Amino acid sequence: MQPKRIKYYLLGLFIFGMILFIVLQFNSSNNIRKLIRGNEQLLQELNVKNELQKLQTNMAKTDSKVRGAVISQDTVHIIGIEAEVAIIKADLKEINRILRNDSTERLLTQLNYLVEEKNSFNLMVLDTFYSDGKSAAEKMINNQKGKRLGEAITNILHQLDSTRQSEVNRATNLIDSSGHRALRWGTTLVFFACLTSILAFLYIISRIHKQEQLIEALDESQRKEKKLGAVKEQFLANMSHEIRTPMNAVLGFTHLLKTQPLNEQSKEYVSAIETAGNNLLDIINDILDLSKIESGMMRIEPVSFSLRSVLHSVNTLFRPKAMEKDLQLSVTVDESIPDILYGDPVRLTQVLVNLTSNAIKFTDKGSVTIHVEKVWEQDQALRLLFTVIDTGIGIDPAKQQSIFDRFNQLESAATRKFGGTGLGLTIVKQLIELQNGFISVESAPGEGATFKVELPYTLGDSISEDQQNYLAEGEILPAHPDVRILVAEDNKMNQNLLKHLLHNWQLQYKIVNNGHEVLQSLDKQHFDLVLLDIQMPEMDGYSTIQRIRNDLKSTIPVIAMTAHAMTGEREKCLQMGMSEYIAKPINETELFRLIQLYTGKLPARDHVNGSHLPAEAAPLQVINMQYLQQLSNGNETFVRTMLEQFVTQLPEELSALKNAIASENISGIRAAAHTLKTTVAFIGLEEHLYPLLDLLESLQENSYHPQIVAAQFNTLKQLSIQAVQEAIHLLL
Missing domain, CATH: 1.20.1330 (f41 fragment of flagellin, N-terminal domain)
Structure with missing residues (x-):
């Protein structure tokens, strides 16, 4: 029947x-x-x-x-x-x-x-x-x-x-x-x-x-769906991350190449590479953001922030692009709106950046205007209307609702002309809905477009201005005095690297060695961002982030720094409460982008002129200096300091690993191998040493064989000795 x-x-x-x-x-x-x-x-x-x-x-x-x-x-x-x-x-x-x-x-x-x-x-x-x-x-x-x-x-x-x-x-x-x-x-x-x-x-x-059978089948189907969804999200995140890492290298070397004397044709080729690389990186970032939202990892973290500072950052970020297209970019705010609000400035910045980027992209002449007005206020609560108006190509009314669908753009011709994936507005809409707001569009073909975003906020507390300077002695005052970075890192080479980068970017910073010092610093002073190493003595990064979120009740953005390359490490960091994840060795461009994104106070980077180190007198067999040269931007003193630190630090860490192997201390072996991965990454030893260090770092009690581990250490030791000899040769 x-x-x-x-x-x-x-x-x-x-x-x-x-x-x-x-x-x-x-x-x-x-x-x-x-x-x-x-x-x-x-x-x-x-x-x-x-x-x-x-x-x-x-x-x-x-x-x-x-x-x-x-x-x-x-x-x-x-x-x-x-x-x-x-x-x-x-x-x-x-x-x-x-x-x-x-x-x-x-x-x-x-x-x-x-x-x-x-x-x-x-x-x-x-x-x-x-x-x-x-x-x-x-x-x-x-x-x-x-x-x-x-x-x-x-x-x-x-x-x-x-x-x-x-x-x-x-x-x-x-x-x-x-x-x-x-x-x-x-x-x-x-x-x-x-x-x-x-x-x-x-x-x-x-x-x-039958209903019980159906419920069991649905539960099983839901479990499979969640499992498949987790596998999909993990694959998507890992794939995007693995693509983004070499893309940052491509963009970094393109940036360095532009500083060299080039003929007109070569400059054109380099500019094309840079444009294509930036477009591809934007696509990857969109995919990452969408995967975070759909997997529930995107969090709204409200803090007190300056509305006008956020708008100023957006204005500063897009003004060069607007000037390049001869567009008039203006940002206006009603005087009745208070400046200090309580909400998520990072997500607000992301929404405005996406909408402004689209407005400039689809506008060839005329203007792009960002206006903020108050539509409702009661006691401490208020709702603000953000309006982004352009004079671009416009949108057919019949297609206005579909523009918020994923992978959807107006016409195939627009995709060919302007590029992109069609994910930007999808991400914007979902970010706005996460903040209990809504978005609408008014447009007609050839008459531009007006995007209206309404978001709820409450009045924020005054932001304390701590005038303490966290630069090392003898360094110049920062160009961005309102940006404060707290760095938690115990590895000396990593500390030197971060000091070099943050000093070049003229940012205020403070470096601490473990999680206890992080908590003490956050309790006493105001910071905009924490760069947090995962493997630290006394209190590791995971324990520290839990204390920050649960004990301090802080929503400060925290970026995890780890040399772990194991699958799921990024997802674990995000689930523990981290805002983002960056793998070691640290990519300069990626780190600056994350600081810019999560502080919302930095303008676009200017090109830095520098020179390469002269080629080595003799070919290197183990060491690869490309990463160090990219970070240095032509600063030979920084390269020399890092090499000297490597020559001093590597034997000490090898000795610690040897002692752990001798005492059959499994946890000590894993910790020493993890520390070594960070040290050797600076001079390009990943290809030679990471396979051995991965084995030691993932060592388990039931799979420990002293003879095999000893053989692995001997191979590691021989390659390390050769790397130290090559580093000494470069220092001579």
């Missing part, structure tokens, strides 16, 4: 059952009514017999009293005779009431006459007794008139009683038959009810069982 037709069969069965139930109930009720009527009729007939009997008895009593008074000449016997006569009349009246019908009309007429005559005769006897004496009264009694009247009354009463007896018999038969029929129909109804209940119970049990 087809599943779709089952419901019709069930409906038909239900209707048939209801009709049968109604028929059974009707017949049962009808027989019960007959039974009730029969009982009522039987009671009435019994009442008639009782009334006839009372009449006969009362008349006999009256006769007896009259005779007794005459014979004994004692008037005591006739005391209350009038009352007795009245009772007889009342009995006769009641009999007339309950027996008045066509079949008894004649008998009742005779009875009424005879009873009246009998009463009159008795009264006449008494009158004669009182007036003429006993003899005259006895003579009247003996003339048989009274006797004949009594016999006539008795005869009529007998006829009435016989008539009522047949009615009693008929009522009894009716009661008996109705009772049996009611019993049969009641039994049938009970049987039908029991059968229906059993069938309904079996059906419900069957449906419950």
Whole structure:
């Protein structure tokens, strides 16, 4: 039977059952009514017999009293005779009431006459007794008139009683038959009810069982879907990250190449590479953002922030691009809007950056305007309307809703001309909805577009201005005094690298060695961002981020720095509460982009002119200086400092690894291998040493074999010695 037709069969069965139930109930009720009527009729007939009997008895009593008074000449016997006569009349009246019908009309007429005559005769006897004496009264009694009247009354009463007896018999038969029929129909109804209940119970049990099976199947399907979704998100994130790492290298070397003397054609090629690389990096970043939102890892972290600072950063970021296209870029804010608000400035910046980027991209001439106004305010809460207006190509009204769908752009021609994936507005819409806001668009082809974003905020607390400078002694004051970075890193080479980068970017910073110092610094001072190493002594990065989020109740952006290359490391960092993840060796461009994104206070980077180190006198067999040269931007002192640090630090870390292997300290071996990965990455030893270090870092108790580990260490030691010798040669 087809599943779709089952419901019709069930409906038909239900209707048939209801009709049968109604028929059974009707017949049962009808027989019960007959039974009730029969009982009522039987009671009435019994009442008639009782009334006839009372009449006969009362008349006999009256006769007896009259005779007794005459014979004994004692008037005591006739005391209350009038009352007795009245009772007889009342009995006769009641009999007339309950027996008045066509079949008894004649008998009742005779009875009424005879009873009246009998009463009159008795009264006449008494009158004669009182007036003429006993003899005259006895003579009247003996003339048989009274006797004949009594016999006539008795005869009529007998006829009435016989008539009522047949009615009693008929009522009894009716009661008996109705009772049996009611019993049969009641039994049938009970049987039908029991059968229906059993069938309904079996059906419900069957449906419950099927529903349980369906729920189990749905749960299993949901588990598989979540598993597949997690695999998809993990694959997507890992793929995007793995693509982004070499892309940052491509862009970094392109940036360095632009600083070299080039002919016009070469400059054109380099610019094309840089443009294509930036476009590809934007696509990868969009995919990462979308995967974070869909996997629930995108968090809204409200803090007190300056609205006008955010808008100034957006203006500064896009002004060069607007000037390049000869567009007028303006940002205006209503004066009634307070500057310090409580919300998520990072997501607000991301929304405005996407909308402004699109406006400039699709506008060839005219202007792009960002305007902020207040649409509602009550107590400490308010809603702001951000309007981004351009004079670009516009959007067909029929396609305005679809632009927020993923991978959707207006026309294929627009994709070819302007590029992109069509994910930007999808991400914007989802970010706005995460903040309980909404977005709308008004546009027409050739007349530009107006995007309106409404977001809720509350009034924020004043942002304390801590004037303490975190630069090392002798360094110049930062160009961005309102940007404060806290760096948690225990590796000396990493500390030197970060000092070099943050100093070149002219940012304020403070470097600490472990998680305890991070918590102390955050408790005493204000920072905009934390760069947090995962592997640190005393308190690692995971424990530190939990303390920051749970104990300090801080929502400060925290970027994890780790040399872990294992699958799922990035997702683990995000789940623990990190804002983002950057792998070691640290990519300069990626780090600057993250600082720019999460502080919202840095303009686009200017090109830095620098020179490469001169080529080495002899070819290097192990060391690869490309990464260090890229970070240095031509600073030979920085390269020399890093090489000296490497020559000093590598033997110490090898010694620590050797001691851990000698004592068979598995956790110590893993920690030492992880530290070595960071150190050797600066001079390009990943290809040679990472395979060995990965094995040592993932070492487990049940897979520990001393001979194999010792052989791995010896190979590691030989390559490290050669790397140190090459580094010393470069320092000479």
